[in-house]
Amino acid sequence: MKDLDKLIEIAFDGDESAQAALMAASSYDQREELQSLVDLKQGLRKLREVPECQLTTERLRSAVLRSAAPRRPQRFPLWYAPLAAAAAFGAFLLLKGNPQQDRPISLNTVASRQPQAKQPVAPSVDRSEDSVAATEPANPIVVPEDQTSNSPVAFRSKSERVPRHRSVSDAEEIKNAVKVANEFGIRAEKTEALVTGGSGGASTKEASMPAAPAGSGLREASLAGAPAMVVVTDTKSPETGAASAKEVSVPRDVVFGG
Amino acid sequence: MLSLAVKAGLALLAMGQQQAAVVDPAWVRVRSSVVRIDAVGQNPGLGVLIDSRGYFLTHKDSTNIRPLMGRYGDNQAVLLTVVAVDDQTQLALLRAENWVSTGQGGVQVAAKTAPGAPLLAVTAVGPVKGEFVSDEKVGQMRPSLRYAPLSEIRLESNVVPIGGALVFDAQGALVGVLGATLSSNNQTSSPGKAVAAQKSTLASADSVELTGKRSQYGPQGMTVAYSLGPAVLDRVVKGFLSPEHKVKHPSVGLFFKASAEPGALIEEVLAGGAASLAGIQPGDIVKEADGQVIHNPVEFAIALFNHNVGDKIVLKIKRQGEESEVSVIVGTQD
Structure with missing residues (x-):
């Protein structure tokens, strides 16, 4: 009985060092009892954190009524509607504008008219397969090779872009692979080239790499029969204490080592 | 006054446990082979005897404690030392010091487990019932990026720290060591599957006990966990028990x-x-x-x-x- 009293005293009044010392010194049963007492203490603490409004149904009802959002004033009075419609119509006519502005711009005037031309969106990180990776140079105007000098400026649509061999998600996978490869002594410049897609100096790898393959469609087709994959990461789940796993339905860009 | 209230609470808790304490047959078979590796300030680990010479299998995370002390359910202690660690699978081999062989050979690795088979996951805070889902999962282990066949296991709880938990089938054979859980945003929360899993686990056995404590059961949630498949687990155990205590995973670079x-x-x-x-x-x-x-x-x-x-x-x-x-x-x- 005295032991239990001592355990209670340490669990409720003692500091963590005293608890740890007792944990290390005592028997298994005592440790179990001490742990349950510490849990009980924490449970009691949590009990105090229950919102007051949840303690009785009457208080809950009044809390709900008090917390009801006030009616918001009408932001857009109805008498504005005709005026807004007229303004929208005027804006439409204004934007439609002079049809001469739609004429193609010759290459001779590109430099001075460039700000008016439709600018391609700046390169951004996009994980989709057809996207342009962040390392692609920002070239505002792309002229197909077979165009003559006086042909109109043309922009390649997204679907017309040459699919790149590696997407951003590829690079992430390869970074992991390279991390392991480095442990096996792979050269640094080679790994850099692998991640960035750059030349990275003359290496047999770059010389022997095939040209950019046809788009992702073929790769999807080649993966049609591949089973779903579980990627076991090296980060631990705080809830379970085990590594976090993620399911990948189409293992398109997953790199395997073997 | 406070001590009286606490005692009364503990007594009620003990009564509740005694009423529901029906020992799981799998636990009866394996309890003498399982040790708990205690630690202050972190979740305890678990080890299981896999050889009569005193070799224990555990998760790598359980080996960073000094001294490495394993305790059986009856509080008998055994001092352990790390013999080998397999980084690919995160498993480790421990050896009991001053081991006196009693002829007990420890547990065997399960050769094959049927989908839907009831399982017993022995966690550091008590047993949790589960169900075997599949041993055909394709796993990629980070950061090595190596392939590993995985077994998917569903557990009838989402509140227990299960990293390194030992999973046994009804015959007491080792099905796996839980090394990963599905991220919460990827949890398969199909109501039909969850209900089916609950029914099967509830019907499998009434209750289990481990040193008088049980984990929470009930419909509060399911945990999808993964362990190494039987083929790779068998390879690890055989490698650990080889003279050089080394696991040889095939590789061509x-x-x-x-x-x-x-x-x-x-x-x-x-x-x-x-x-x-x-x-x-x-x-x-x-x-x-x-x-x-x-x-x-x-x-x-x-x-x-x-x-x-x-x-x-x-x-x-x-x-x-x-x-x-x-x-x-x-x-x-x-």
């Missing part, structure tokens, strides 16, 4: 991924590896392995895994439109 055509595109070749010595280069596409057509990198990874160190594997390689065959001697990952 390649990193590969999906290609634009059927096959496995070689991304990187490790210098000095078996594939490098055989002349395989980055950009090559593996089309066949030992006559088996390779449609995707998963198939190639499985084909590699099914070989043993020292085997010869014949690969059909496509390079710049031309196909050729090369023979590679499977090596280890070292």
Whole structure:
């Protein structure tokens, strides 16, 4: 009985060092009892954190009524509607504008008219397969090779872009692979080239790499029969204490080592 | 006054446990082989006896405690030392000091577990019932990126720390050591599956006990967990119990991924590896392995895994439109 009293005293009044010392010194049963007492203490603490409004149904009802959002004033009075419609119509006519502005711009005037031309969106990180990776140079105007000098400026649509061999998600996978490869002594410049897609100096790898393959469609087709994959990461789940796993339905860009 | 209230609470708790304390048959079979590795300030680990010489299998995370002390359910203590760690699988081999053999050989690795079979997961805070889902999951282990076959296991709880938990089937054979759980945003929350799993686990056995404590059961949630598949677990145990206590995972020194055509595109070749010595280069596409057509990198990874160190594997390689065959001697990952 005295032991239990001592355990209670340490669990409720003692500091963590005293608890740890007792944990290390005592028997298994005592440790179990001490742990349950510490849990009980924490449970009691949590009990105090229950919102007051949840303690009785009457208080809950009044809390709900008090917390009801006030009616918001009408932001857009109805008498504005005709005026807004007229303004929208005027804006439409204004934007439609002079049809001469739609004429193609010759290459001779590109430099001075460039700000008016439709600018391609700046390169951004996009994980989709057809996207342009962040390392692609920002070239505002792309002229197909077979165009003559006086042909109109043309922009390649997204679907017309040459699919790149590696997407951003590829690079992430390869970074992991390279991390392991480095442990096996792979050269640094080679790994850099692998991640960035750059030349990275003359290496047999770059010389022997095939040209950019046809788009992702073929790769999807080649993966049609591949089973779903579980990627076991090296980060631990705080809830379970085990590594976090993620399911990948189409293992398109997953790199395997073997 | 406070002590009286606490005592009354503990007494009620003990009564509730006694009423529901029906020992699980699997636990009866394995309890004398399982030790709890205690630690202050972190979740305890677990070890299981796998050999009569006093060798225990555990998760790597349980080995960073000093002194490494294992305790049986009856509080008998055993001092443990780390013999080997397999980084690929995160498993470790421990040896009991001053071990006196009682002839007990420990648990065996389960050869095959049927989907839907009831399981018992022994966690550091008590047993949790579960269900075997599949042993055909394709796993990629980070950061090594190696392939590993995984077993998927559903547990009837989502509140227990289960990292390193030992999973046994009804016969007491070791099904796996839980090493990963599905991220919460990927949890398969199909109501039908959850209900089916609950029914099966509730019907499997009434209750289990471990040193008088039980984990929370009930419909509060399910946890999808993964352990190494039986093939790789058997390979690890055999490697650990070999004279050099070393696990030999097959490797040819390649990193590969999906290609634009059927096959496995070689991304990187490790210098000095078996594939490098055989002349395989980055950009090559593996089309066949030992006559088996390779449609995707998963198939190639499985084909590699099914070989043993020292085997010869014949690969059909496509390079710049031309196909050729090369023979590679499977090596280890070292």
